[in-house]
Amino acid sequence: MSTRPVGLPRWVVVPAALGAVFVLLPLVAVVAQVDWSSFGALITSESSRAALALSLRTSAASTAACVVVGVPMALVLARTRFPGQGVLRSLVLLPLVLPPVVGGLALLYTFGRRGLVGETFPVLGEEIAFSTLAVVMAQTFVALPFLVVSLEGALRTAGERYEVVAASLGARPTTVLLRVTLPLALPGLLSGAVLAFARSLGEFGATITFAGSREGVTRTLPLEIYLQRETDPDAAIALALVLVVVAVLVIGLAGQRRAA
Amino acid sequence: MRLLPLLPAVLLAASGLAACGGDDDGSGAGAGGTGGTTLVVFAAASLTDSFGQLEQDFEASHEGVDVQLQLGGSSDLVTQVQNGADADVLATADEANMDKLSADELGAEPQVFATNTLEIATQPGNPDGIAGLADVAEGSDVDLVTCAPEVPCGAAAQGVAEAAGVALDPVSEEQSVTDVLGKVTSGQADAGLVYRTDVIAAGDEVTGVEVPEAADVVNRYPIAPLASSDQAELAAEFVALVLSDEGQQVLADAGFGAP
Structure with a gap:
C-alpha cells in the first residue's frame, strides 16, 4: 500500500524561496530598525497599552461577529443553489478588493448620523458615531469575507456524503449540521476565524474613516502606530513589531490547537 | 505542514496597515516620458x-x-x-x-x-449657533472633532484652546485636517477645528466660524x-x-x- 511520495520538481524551490524572501525581508528590516534600548518604555506607555488592549478587544468581538453571521453565510453559499448565487457571492467578497477607506465611507453612508440607516433611526446613528462599536463594525466589514471564503472552501472540500448518510439514518437537518457538517469543516472554520482576527487586528482605513480616533475608545494599535509615526518613528516601529508578534502568537496558538 | 494555511494571516495583520498608506506613496518621481x-x-x-x-x-x-x-x-x-x-x-x-x-x-x-489659521467648521448654516471656542469646549453638547496633538493642525488646536483659556474634549482626534473636515461634511460630527483654507475649499458643505484667539497660533x-x-x-x-x-x-x- 505504501506509495512513494511524488516529489516536487526542484525548480519550484527557487520562486518559492524568492517569494519567502520578499515577504520576510521587510519584517527583518522592521526588527533591524527597532531601538531596543527604549523598546520597553515605548511599548508600555499608557497610550500604547490602551491601543493594544482596544485592538485585542475589538478584534475578538469582530471575529465573534464574523463567526455568528459568516458561518450561516458560508453554509448558504456552499450547500444551497438559488438564482443569482454567483453574483451574491461576488458581492459578499467585495470588501476584499475594496480599499478599506472606501469601506469606511460606505459604512458612514449607511450607519452615519446622516446615513441610510442612521438617519432613519437617529438613536442608532448617535450611538454608533465615534464609539468602540463603530470600530468593531468596521473590522467585521473587512474581515467577514475571509471567514466566509475559508469556510465555504472547506465545506465544498468536505463534500455532502456523510450528511446524506446521516440524513438517511433519520437525523434532522439541525442535527446533521451540528454533528456532521460543522465538525468536518472545523479546521476551515478555525483558519477562517484566525484570518478574520488577523485582518481585524491590522484594520486601519475603514476604522479611521468610520469610527475616528480617540485613545481608549476608537484608537486601535494600527491607528496609534500611524499617529506615532508623525512625531516618534521609533515608537511606531516598536508598536508595529508588537502588532506582528501578537498576530504570530494568535496564529501559532490556533495552529497548535488545531493540530492537537 | 498544518500551519501552512494560516501563514497568510500573519501577513494580513501586517499588510492591512501598509495598505492604508497606499494612495500617497512616493511614486510621483518617475520621468514624464515625453522627452x-x-x-x-x-x-x-x-x-x-x-x-x-x-x-x-x-x-x-x-x-x-x-x-x-x-x-x-x-x-x-x-x-x-x-x-x-x-x-x-x-x-x-x-x-x-x-x-x-x-x-x-x-x-x-x-x-x-x-x-494659515484655524477656524471652526460647523454644519451648513451653523444650526447649533456656535459663536466661538467656548461653545464647542468641554461640557458643551457639541460633538467636536480636532486633529491629534501629534500633527500640526492638532498642535495648533491645542495652542488656540490655551490662548482662549478653554479645555477641548473632542470625540475624535484625527490624523489629518482632511479627516476632520470629512467628519463634519458627512454630518458625523457637529463641528471641527480646521484651517481657514479648508473651510473655503469646502464651499457650501460647512459654515466657518472665526476664532479670534486663532490669530495667536499662526501656521507658517x-x-x-x-x-x-x-x-x-x-x-x-x-x-x-x-x-x-x-x-x-x-x-x-x-x-x-x-x-
Whole structure:
C-alpha cells in the first residue's frame, strides 16, 4: 500500500524561496530598525497599552461577529443553489478588493448620523458615531469575507456524503449540521476565524474613516502606530513589531490547537 | 505542514496597515516620458488647489517642463525626502517638519510663503449657533472633532484652546485636517477645528466660524528647493513663482494669509 511520495520538481524551490524572501525581508528590516534600548518604555506607555488592549478587544468581538453571521453565510453559499448565487457571492467578497477607506465611507453612508440607516433611526446613528462599536463594525466589514471564503472552501472540500448518510439514518437537518457538517469543516472554520482576527487586528482605513480616533475608545494599535509615526518613528516601529508578534502568537496558538 | 494555511494571516495583520498608506506613496518621481523636463514638487495636502493652479501657470511659462505635484502630509513628505525621494522642491504646512531636514539636504534656506489659521467648521448654516471656542469646549453638547496633538493642525488646536483659556474634549482626534473636515461634511460630527483654507475649499458643505484667539497660533508654510535636485535653476524659479505677487494672489484666493 505504501506509495512513494511524488516529489516536487526542484525548480519550484527557487520562486518559492524568492517569494519567502520578499515577504520576510521587510519584517527583518522592521526588527533591524527597532531601538531596543527604549523598546520597553515605548511599548508600555499608557497610550500604547490602551491601543493594544482596544485592538485585542475589538478584534475578538469582530471575529465573534464574523463567526455568528459568516458561518450561516458560508453554509448558504456552499450547500444551497438559488438564482443569482454567483453574483451574491461576488458581492459578499467585495470588501476584499475594496480599499478599506472606501469601506469606511460606505459604512458612514449607511450607519452615519446622516446615513441610510442612521438617519432613519437617529438613536442608532448617535450611538454608533465615534464609539468602540463603530470600530468593531468596521473590522467585521473587512474581515467577514475571509471567514466566509475559508469556510465555504472547506465545506465544498468536505463534500455532502456523510450528511446524506446521516440524513438517511433519520437525523434532522439541525442535527446533521451540528454533528456532521460543522465538525468536518472545523479546521476551515478555525483558519477562517484566525484570518478574520488577523485582518481585524491590522484594520486601519475603514476604522479611521468610520469610527475616528480617540485613545481608549476608537484608537486601535494600527491607528496609534500611524499617529506615532508623525512625531516618534521609533515608537511606531516598536508598536508595529508588537502588532506582528501578537498576530504570530494568535496564529501559532490556533495552529497548535488545531493540530492537537 | 498544518500551519501552512494560516501563514497568510500573519501577513494580513501586517499588510492591512501598509495598505492604508497606499494612495500617497512616493511614486510621483518617475520621468514624464515625453522627452521634456520634469520638475517634482512635494507639497502639503492643504496646498492641493493653489499649487495645482501654480503648476499650470509654471508650465504655461516654461515650455517643455512638466511639473509633477506630489501631495501628502508634511511629515510623510519629509520622510520620503529623507529616504531619497527624487524631489526638486518641498513645501510643508509647518516649520517643524521642514526643520527636520539638514542644511545639506536643502538647496537653499527655506522661505515662508503663506500662513494659515484655524477656524471652526460647523454644519451648513451653523444650526447649533456656535459663536466661538467656548461653545464647542468641554461640557458643551457639541460633538467636536480636532486633529491629534501629534500633527500640526492638532498642535495648533491645542495652542488656540490655551490662548482662549478653554479645555477641548473632542470625540475624535484625527490624523489629518482632511479627516476632520470629512467628519463634519458627512454630518458625523457637529463641528471641527480646521484651517481657514479648508473651510473655503469646502464651499457650501460647512459654515466657518472665526476664532479670534486663532490669530495667536499662526501656521507658517515654508518652501525650499532640495539639494538632491539636478534642476536647481528650475526649482529656484518655481520657488520664485510661489513668492511672487502672482503666486501670492493665488494663495490669498485660497484663504491663505500673507507670510
